Structures are given as C-alpha cells and as structure tokens.
Amino acid sequence: MALITTGGSPSSSATDDIEQLEVNLNNYQELYRAALKGNWKEAKGFLDRNPDAVKARISSLKMTALHVAACEGHSEFVENIVALMPAGELAQLDDLGYTALHYAAIGGSLRSAKALLAANSTLTQVVDSEGRTPLLLAASLGSESKELVWYLLLVTTDEKPGQPFTGPRAAYLINVFIASGLHEISLYLLEKHPHLATAIDHQDNNCTPLFILARNQSNFLSGSRLGFWETRIYQFLPVEVNYRPPRSVRAYVGGHESAQDELRTPTSAQNKGQVLHGLRRLLCGAIKPIASARFRKLQDAKLRHHFAVELVQQICKQISKKNVSERLDYLLKLEILNTATVNGTTEILRILLNFFPDLIWVRFSNNRFLVLTYAIEHRHENLFRMVCDKTARNKLMASAVLEPRETILHLAAKLPPLSQLSSISGAALQMQRELQWFKVVENLVHPYFKEYPNTNLETARELFTKEHKELAERGEKWLKDTSNSCMLVATLIATVVFAAAFTVPGGNDNSGAPNLLPKNSSTFMVFVVSDAIALFASLTSLLMFLSILTARYAEEDFLQSLPRRLILGLASLFYAIASIMVAFGTTIDLVLNNRFSWVSVTVTSLATCLVTLFAMLQLPLFIQMVQSTFGQSIFRPENIGNSMDLCKKDA
Structure with a gap:
C-alpha cells in the first residue's frame, strides 16, 4: 500500500500504525478474495475459524466482507453473511461513506436490498457522506433496475437524517427520477x-x-x-x-396498498x-x-x-x-x-x-414572442401551426420588428440548426423544405416587410440566397448523382426488354408467329404486356432523370419542378423492375412448366422477394417526397383552442 506524504518523513508511530494495518489486512485476504468472487463456501470456512471477522474491516477502504459482496453484486453471499451479522453492524459506513445497502442500490440488486432490509429496516434512512439515501442512489445510478427503485421508494420513510421527500435533497430526487x-x-x-x-x-x-x-x-x-x-x-x-x-x-x-394509497x-x-x-x-x-x-x-x-x-x-x-x-x-x-x-x-x-x-x-429577449419566432428559427412545424393563421394576435406577432433590425421573414431565410436540417433525407429535399418555410412565412407577413432590410441592408430574399447557396449546390449534386445511378439501371432494363421483344420464349415459326402462343395464349400475353410495360416505364424513367440532369437548378426549381421529376422517375423505375420480374417469371413458366412444375412457383417467390425488397428500401424516401411535394401542407393552421382540446384528450 503506497503512502503519500506532504513533506518530511512519517513519524515512527505513524509508520508502526500503517504497518500494523497492513498486517491486519493481510490476515483477511482469504475472506476478501472470497467476497470478491462470491464464494460463500470459502468464506464460511474462514468465518468458522474467525467468527469476529464477519464485522471486521478487511480492505484499505475499511470495507467489511458485506460491503465487498454487495458492491460486487453477489446476492447469495449477502444473504448468507447478513444472517451472521448483528443488525446494528449492517449500518456501518466504509471510507467512501457507503453502507452495504448503498452498494446494493447502486448495483441494482433487489435481492441484496431485500436481505439487508429484512434484517434492519432503518437502513433506508442512513445517508452516505454526501447526504444521499439508498433510494436517491438507486434512482441516479441503479435506475436500470426499476423493481429495486419501486421497492426502495415504498419502504423509505421521510424521517431524519435522510428526509428524502422533504429534505434538501428532495428536489434532486424527483429530478433524477424524471431524468432517468x-x-x-x-x-x-x-x-x-x-x-x-x-x-x-x-x-x-x-x-x-x-x-x-x-x-x-x-x-x-x-x-x-x-x-x-x-x-x-x-x-x-x-x-x-x-x-x-x-x-x-x-x-x-x-x-x-390501501385504497387511499392507490393512484x-x-x-x-x-x-x-x-x-x-x-x-x-x-x-x-x-x-x-x-x-x-x-x-x-x-x-x-x-x-x-x-x-x-x-x-x-x-x-x-x-x-x-x-x-x-x-x-x-x-x-x-x-x-x-x-x-x-x-x-x-x-x-x-x-x-x-x-x-x-x-x-x-x-416575449423573450430581442422582442421575440413565445411561439412564432422560435418555431420559425428552429423549424418546429407543430409549434408554427398554432400561430400561422391570420388572427389579430398572430398578425401583431408577425409584424413585430426583432432586434437587431430583422423580421420573422429574415428568420425563415437563415439556415436552421443542423439537427433540424438533417432530419430530412437528401440535400434536395432539405432545400425544398427550406423554400416551403420561406414561402409560408412570406404569406404570413405584410407586403411592407417583404422588402424590409436588416442591419446589413439585405432583404429576406437576398439573405435566403446567401445562406442557402451551399445547400443548393449540395442539392444539385445529390440530384445528379441519384439521376446518374438510376439512369444506368433504367438503360439496362430498356436494353434487356427491347431485345426480349424480338427473341420471345419458344422462338418463332416460318411466318414469324410465336410457337408457344397457341398452347399458352394467356401466359404468353402476360409476358408480352409485362415486357411492354417494362420498356415504356424504363424509357419514361430515363427521360425523367435526363431532364433532371439538364435542369437549370434555380432556387424555385427545388420547390416543385425537380422533386416532381424525381418522383416520376423513381415510380417509373419501380414499375420497370416489377414488370421485368413478371416477364422473367412468365418466360420460365412457358419454357419449363410442362416438365418442372415447381420451377414457376420458386421463380415467382424469388421475384416477389426482390421487388418487395426494393420497395421496402425505397418506399420511405419516396413517400416522404410525395407527401412533401403533393400532400397537404405541413403548415396548415391549427387553432390554439383546438390544440388545447387535443391536449386534454391526450391527457
């Protein structure tokens, strides 16, 4: 054990005390190791030979075997040693200021806590060196064991010295419960x-x-x-x-619980x-x-x-x-x-x-009202719905000039916090949402404030262009990269299905008619129709993505034009992939069904899985684009009175 001194050398008596302490601790090493491992058989043998060791301090932190076992979470060991200890000894504090119940609370051991409190119910009121009860420690450090927290809450009383519910730590207790x-x-x-x-x-x-x-x-x-x-x-x-x-x-x-105790x-x-x-x-x-x-x-x-x-x-x-x-x-x-x-x-x-x-x-600082300005600045749609209608109150809020010399339209022109911006997938859709915010706030303010300059003599529109320049560039790159990737797939599909139209399954007779048409007319027609759909859908997709690549990428294009083209392109590509899978399945059925009946079922199942996988991967982004572009406005007014009624229902 190292000795740290502040100067000079320790006195001979102090040295003797330290040496004696080390000798005493060495005598309990067997019990210490057994408590660390939770080996009750080994510990019981030592205690049989040394009965007084059950309450002895066996570590440099003045821990007893009970402290060590409770700290390590050995519940069975705790139960056994509690049965051998006097009830009063269970409240001993080590040099860290904890009882065994404190350690059980921190570790989340309900079984250990039950054993300790069955022997001494007053342990719940014993505080550590910082005045914390076992309940408070369980709430802050052992909250993963909810049953233990419930148990300690029910058995803890508001008595001194802890007074967990009315004392100086009571506010911290309820805060820790909520934070956990x-x-x-x-x-x-x-x-x-x-x-x-x-x-x-x-x-x-x-x-x-x-x-x-x-x-x-x-x-x-x-x-x-x-x-x-x-x-x-x-x-x-x-x-x-x-x-x-x-x-x-x-x-x-x-x-x-009694009736009066029930919530x-x-x-x-x-x-x-x-x-x-x-x-x-x-x-x-x-x-x-x-x-x-x-x-x-x-x-x-x-x-x-x-x-x-x-x-x-x-x-x-x-x-x-x-x-x-x-x-x-x-x-x-x-x-x-x-x-x-x-x-x-x-x-x-x-x-x-x-x-x-x-x-x-x-109003907060800078002449900002409670909901409106913060909802716009931080892009909180649900808050904005409360105040985006044109009542007298909201008109007054919308016309307020903020400090330093800016309107709510200037707030909409600034980039939102990264956490709000990153909640939307894709830079192009982020740019679309920013334009939607700017447009709806622009409709809310009086025309006089649309050209109102800030301290840098910038109108809200000029500020929007400057703030969103980098986002528009990233949106353009995202759209081009997406279009290039999808165009490659669409081109491959168009090539395959175009060739399949002239090399039909089973071949052609001398007149050019398909050989399998008379025998399997319905199945053959499914092949023809699905092949045609795949061709037209892939070409449509190709044209849509090509139009995205050749777009001018003005700010206004991100609002409707570019998202619509992307939606049509992705939808057409999905239909092309689904159709080519149908065409492939019918081809296998036409060629092999007469000889291997199980083939068509297997191929159909695999094709369905493939199309389903594609849909699951792309559907969330696709639906998000559709809702954002064609759906009901996310900024529809929601009267505060209606919000309150909704709140009552939720409660």
Whole structure:
C-alpha cells in the first residue's frame, strides 16, 4: 500500500500504525478474495475459524466482507453473511461513506436490498457522506433496475437524517427520477408529495422537474426521431397504463396498498374505444413473443411519452396554485418556457397554454414572442401551426420588428440548426423544405416587410440566397448523382426488354408467329404486356432523370419542378423492375412448366422477394417526397383552442 506524504518523513508511530494495518489486512485476504468472487463456501470456512471477522474491516477502504459482496453484486453471499451479522453492524459506513445497502442500490440488486432490509429496516434512512439515501442512489445510478427503485421508494420513510421527500435533497430526487425515465414512479411520488412538482434544486443550477422534462426531447413524441416504419407501428401500439407499483414489489413490502394509497385509474374518456384497444392488445400479444428488441423498445417509448404528458399535467396543476407573478418567474427565470420552445416540445407548450393562456403574449429577449419566432428559427412545424393563421394576435406577432433590425421573414431565410436540417433525407429535399418555410412565412407577413432590410441592408430574399447557396449546390449534386445511378439501371432494363421483344420464349415459326402462343395464349400475353410495360416505364424513367440532369437548378426549381421529376422517375423505375420480374417469371413458366412444375412457383417467390425488397428500401424516401411535394401542407393552421382540446384528450 503506497503512502503519500506532504513533506518530511512519517513519524515512527505513524509508520508502526500503517504497518500494523497492513498486517491486519493481510490476515483477511482469504475472506476478501472470497467476497470478491462470491464464494460463500470459502468464506464460511474462514468465518468458522474467525467468527469476529464477519464485522471486521478487511480492505484499505475499511470495507467489511458485506460491503465487498454487495458492491460486487453477489446476492447469495449477502444473504448468507447478513444472517451472521448483528443488525446494528449492517449500518456501518466504509471510507467512501457507503453502507452495504448503498452498494446494493447502486448495483441494482433487489435481492441484496431485500436481505439487508429484512434484517434492519432503518437502513433506508442512513445517508452516505454526501447526504444521499439508498433510494436517491438507486434512482441516479441503479435506475436500470426499476423493481429495486419501486421497492426502495415504498419502504423509505421521510424521517431524519435522510428526509428524502422533504429534505434538501428532495428536489434532486424527483429530478433524477424524471431524468432517468422513471416517469410512472415520478407520478407516484408526486401523488404522495405534491410539493415536489414545483421543487427547485438550488444545488444544481435551479433545476426543476418541468425543466428536466423539457430539456430531454425524447420524453415526448414530438421530440422522438422515429423512422418511417416505426412511425406507422407506433400509432397502433396499445399502451398498458399502470399507475401503481408492480404487484411483485408490493408483495415484498407486505401486501397491497390501501385504497387511499392507490393512484387514479384511467377515466371513462380514456376507456373509450375498448374494442379497438382489445384488438390491438390481441395483435400485440401475438407479435410480442417473436417481436424484436426494437419493437419492444418502441412500445416502452410510447408508454414513456404517455407518462411524461401526465407528469406535465400534474406539475401544471401545482404551478396554477401560485399567483400570476410567481408563475411567470417560475416559468421564465428558470428557463422552462425558453427550453420547451427552443426544443419544440409541443406537448409541454400545449398544456402550459391550456393552463395559462396569457403565456402566448410573453416575449423573450430581442422582442421575440413565445411561439412564432422560435418555431420559425428552429423549424418546429407543430409549434408554427398554432400561430400561422391570420388572427389579430398572430398578425401583431408577425409584424413585430426583432432586434437587431430583422423580421420573422429574415428568420425563415437563415439556415436552421443542423439537427433540424438533417432530419430530412437528401440535400434536395432539405432545400425544398427550406423554400416551403420561406414561402409560408412570406404569406404570413405584410407586403411592407417583404422588402424590409436588416442591419446589413439585405432583404429576406437576398439573405435566403446567401445562406442557402451551399445547400443548393449540395442539392444539385445529390440530384445528379441519384439521376446518374438510376439512369444506368433504367438503360439496362430498356436494353434487356427491347431485345426480349424480338427473341420471345419458344422462338418463332416460318411466318414469324410465336410457337408457344397457341398452347399458352394467356401466359404468353402476360409476358408480352409485362415486357411492354417494362420498356415504356424504363424509357419514361430515363427521360425523367435526363431532364433532371439538364435542369437549370434555380432556387424555385427545388420547390416543385425537380422533386416532381424525381418522383416520376423513381415510380417509373419501380414499375420497370416489377414488370421485368413478371416477364422473367412468365418466360420460365412457358419454357419449363410442362416438365418442372415447381420451377414457376420458386421463380415467382424469388421475384416477389426482390421487388418487395426494393420497395421496402425505397418506399420511405419516396413517400416522404410525395407527401412533401403533393400532400397537404405541413403548415396548415391549427387553432390554439383546438390544440388545447387535443391536449386534454391526450391527457
């Protein structure tokens, strides 16, 4: 063991103490190794020879064998050694300031925690060197074991010295629960201790529960980046909401909760559509055994989103009990409103506006209103829908001159944050979306402000061209590269199907008529039609991609012209690939079906798989382009009153 000194040499008595400590620790090396490995048989033999060693300090950090085993997660070892130790000794702290229960909480070992608390129930109130209870450590470092967190929450009381629910660490506790994604546990805790909903953690930059929710965008659907297929599956996933601790955990603490301890159950409004919900549950139950980890993760995410909305509701109920000035101070000075707006957390803002409608008039720095300016600057479509209609309020917001000397149209002319820009695939589609933003904001502002210059004497249109010059160049390159690749495929298909039209299966007779036509007229016609479709579709695709290569690539072309050509080109290419597979399948059927009947089935299956694979790979991008180009505008107005009603339904 190394000795670090600050100067001079240690005294002889200090040296003797250190040497004696090393000798004592060496005596316990066998027990130490057994505790590290969880080898109870070896440890039991040592303890039989040295009964007092059960409570001895066996490491330089003054750990007991119980500390070591709990730290390493050896639950069976912990159970056995707890049976040999006096109850009072279980509360010993090592030099790191932890009890064995602290280590069990950090490691997420429910079995060890149960054994320790069965022997000494007061361990839940013992704090470490920083004043943290085992519950707080489990929430912050052992949150992957949700059952353990539930268990410690149910058995922990609000007594000194810990006072986890009313003491100086209470605000940190609820914040850690929320940050760890333990939203249902947070709801349970707020039901028991409502004051925690607005608690402020002064030791951690004045963090509040609502700020923690707003900071992590993945707590809500609006901030979750779901893929194409995930978005479709998400809508149909059932959510099994349980507002109480798991039954298994309640059994650990001595039975069921009383009626007054139970949280509210879903209301009748939430129980509507029970037939549909039942079908979803049935379908989900059938898929679950074979579902991938991603599917289960998606279902967990939907449940987390539901609980997060419930948390915001409960927090806002507590905020509403404050007077008007206290509400504004709480929401503005603690960065709650600003964070939710910048992150585009629609769920939080809808609920806040439902409880406190006057917040819509709040201005941030630089004369910026709550929703409109931040929605445009950060490209949050759902927020913009709340204020893109032409009410008197929104007209006033749209006509405000921001500092330094710019309008909301200048905000739309600037490049958005990279995180928002990269959410769209392909530089060309990114450029299209930017043009859509600029056009819709341009329609919102008064004509006077369209030519309003900023401090650099640039109009919004000039600023847009300058800011998006590089993006337009990348969009042009992306379109040309895509067109070149697709043209090669289309050319190959056209060449093959053109040749197949003159070399039909089975050959021709002396008059030029196909030999197989009289015998298999229907199958032969399928070949002819599919071959013709493949030829026309591939040539159409070729022309569309050629027109993209020869386009002028002006800014306005990215809005409609170029995306339409790309959509038609990809659609034609898909039809060409599908048709050539049909032509190939019918050719095999015509030539070999009479001798090998299984061939046609095999070839058809393989061709179907190939076409399906192509569709699955290209369909998400294709649908995104179609929706963006031909679909209903993503900037359609959504009245704030309707948003509030929707928020009530979601809650």
